[in-house]
Amino acid sequence: MSADISPILNQNTIEESYIRSSQKMSRMGIMSKEEQTSAIDSMMTAWVEMSKEVMTMSTETWASLFRSTDQKTHTANAAEESEGSKSSFDISKFMESVFLALAHPFVELENVSADMGNRTGCDMFRSGLEGMLRLQDDWMHLWTRWGKEAGNGKTAESSQTAFGAWLEDTENILNRFMKIPQLGPTRNFGEKLSSYWGAYQHLYVAWNEFLRLNGLPLETSFVRFQEKLEDLKENEQLPEEAEDFYTLWVNTLEKEFMQCMESPEYRRVLHRTLEAGEEFYAVQQELGQDMLTYLPVASQQEVDELAEENYQLKKTLKMLAKKVAALEAQSV
Amino acid sequence: MMNKDKAPFELLMETMARKGSEVLERSKTAQETLFDDLDTDIATTPYQVVYEEDRVRLKYYKPVKNISVKSPLLVVYALINRETMLDLQPDRSVIRNLLNEGIEVYMIDWGYPSKKDRFLNHDDHVNGYMDGIVDYIRTRHGTSSINLLGICMGGDLCLMYAALHPEKVKNLVITVTPTNFEVQTGLLHVWSKDFNVDRILKNHGNMPGDMLNLTFLLVNPARLILDKYVNFISNCHDKIFVENFLRMEKWIFDSPDVPGALFREFITLLYQENQLIQNKLELGGRLVDLNNITMPLLNIYARYDHLVPPETCVDITSRVGSKDTENLCLDTGHIGIYVSSKSQKLFVPKIAQWLQQRDRVCERSPARVRQGMAV
Secondary structure (H helix, E strand, O other): OOOOOHHHHHHHHHHHHHHHHHHHHHHHHHOOHHHHHHHHHHHHHHHHHHHHHHHHHHHHHHHHHHHHHHHHHHHHOOOOOOHHHHOOOOHHHHHHHHHHHHHHHHHOHHHHHHHHOOOOHHHHHHHHHHHHHHHHHHHHHHHHOOOOOHHHOHHHHHHHHHHHHHHHHHHHHHHHHHOOOOOOOOHHHHHHHHHHHHHHHHHHHHHHHHHHHHHHHHHHHHHHHHHHHHHHHHOOOOOOOHHHHHHHHHHHHHHHHHHHHOOHHHHHHHHHHHHHHHHHHHHHHHHHHHHHOOOOOOOHHHHHHHHHHHHHHHHHHHHHHHHHHHHHHHHO | OOOOOOOHHHHHHHHHHHHHHHHHHHHHHHHHHHHOOOOOOOOOOOOEEEEEEOOEEEEEEOOOOOOOEOOOEEEEOOOOOOHHHHEEEOOEEHHHHHHHOOOOEEEEEOOOOOHHHHHOOHHHHHHHHHHHHHHHHHHHHOOOOEEEEEEOHHHHHHHHHHHHOHHHEEEEEEEOOOOOOOOOOOHHHHHHOOOOHHHHHHHHOOEOHHHHHHHHHHHOHHHHHHHHHHHHHHOOOOHHHHHHHHHHHHHHOOOOOEOHHHHHHHHHHHHHOOOOOOOOOEEOOEEOOHHHOOOOEEEEEEOOOOOOOHHHHOOHHHHOOOOOEEEEEEOOOOOHHHHOHHHHOOHHHHHHHHHHHHOEOOOOOOOOOOOOOOO
């Protein structure tokens, strides 16, 4: 195969670009808000550059692959080539144009955004990416400063902000795409799939936040445990047995969990996770019920209606039976 | 005392390394125990099913000694988890202890509600199933009233029943029963304030037992998700411990769904609106007036109860119409009150003594009243 694979050589440049952006992100934990905004912009640029390079590289690779395949086919079938085949549909050119079209928004991101004015798709994309970057930064911040700030709640606060931003962006950006009107005979199915995907996004974000919040007491418990050990060591009261160390830690963990779970923040996250889970379950069930309409079985709604009627009838019957028994007892 | 120059974590690692051989030895024994025939049966006390209605069954336990309490006792368990907890293992069985005290025991088994039971509410359980059962027992024993023992949420059902049918209840005992839901202690109370019950019930019909289980685990994850199993691993070499642990595990994760309509009422009318203690609750169009509870009332609760804190239990005795009331707080937890070895010596003997004082058998078999029991 004579495909041009030179774009792959640019991989080093991409890695460097990623490392640069990662370094910026890890530094963000100690930057001011203005510096963070500026760093986000720089990261955006780095990401856009990287995306441009990736898409260009991928497009060029695939395009050259198709060119090479096309050339081979042409050479092999040279004898059979006729004027008719020249005018036929050229698959390689079509694919090349598809890849270029796909890469276009990334390559021309800045220009398109400027052209389309207020809140275009590109702006939304940028906003979503910013949210993701803030989140990524928060995670990096958390990992690099693990245990150092948990004691004073800074980590929880910053995580909350980043998750909030991510959630907001997800709702603002992704849900807009989910609400794009569906057309044609499969409109109904398309809408259901969109809502399924939207519900999944909600659940994903909520579940991650819930897990993160449950991880915080674990983190703080280690900090407190360390402090307690230092105190015990100073007083020469360190326990001898591993079990005693464990008991000390698990008691600390229990207290930290209690403190966390009584907070309004935990309640909020718990209820949102529950809501998101139920939303996803409902959409899933709805899709399942839609599938069942093609089969000769009763729907859930029909079964529920029957069960309710049965319940009402049974209740009335029991009440009447009691009254009859009472009347019979009186007459005797 | 350990080396002062070493860092605490270094010392911890050192002690763990020293324990290595011991752990290895224990794991060998643990392997033998786990592969051995384990007796993990629960609810082994013999009983007869004497009454059935839909999914609900009534278990009758034949007395093993001379009867010391005149009227039979009906145990009303909660609709959360199963009544088998009261007969978990022979040496820690509330049922066996009651029988040994000379009390004739009936117990309601609420069964496993299915989707068709989603419409059943408090009215159906209290004025329907419970009333049917009480009437059956009254007829069977030729008595006008019986004694009631409510467990947790079952205590609420008993209070509602006693308020609506006071003439059929001779003595009322409620245990770890939440009645004042206005308090801010206890995570369940805090979380349920803004709990959207309709959303869940719309999807599932009933309240899934697994979801309830998960909630109970979340109330204390350090103990219930981590420490409990660490403890199990540490004691895996002890066959008796393993068997008891597995019995408890079997009971905990045997969680029927809760009928949807009843659960909705329990959360909205009790947890969120606190209607019971304010005499605002209505069942089947009738007001549940606590002033109608004029029979003797014994209210037992647990000091370290993380699900139903003492604050939620204590007020009921001052809100009922009865003058013969007693509060008793035991130094244990929500489940420990029924299964801990310490409670075995306090819980049932206290109930028996209290009932014997108020409903003693004089003619055929003399009551064995215990005097001056310290609790």
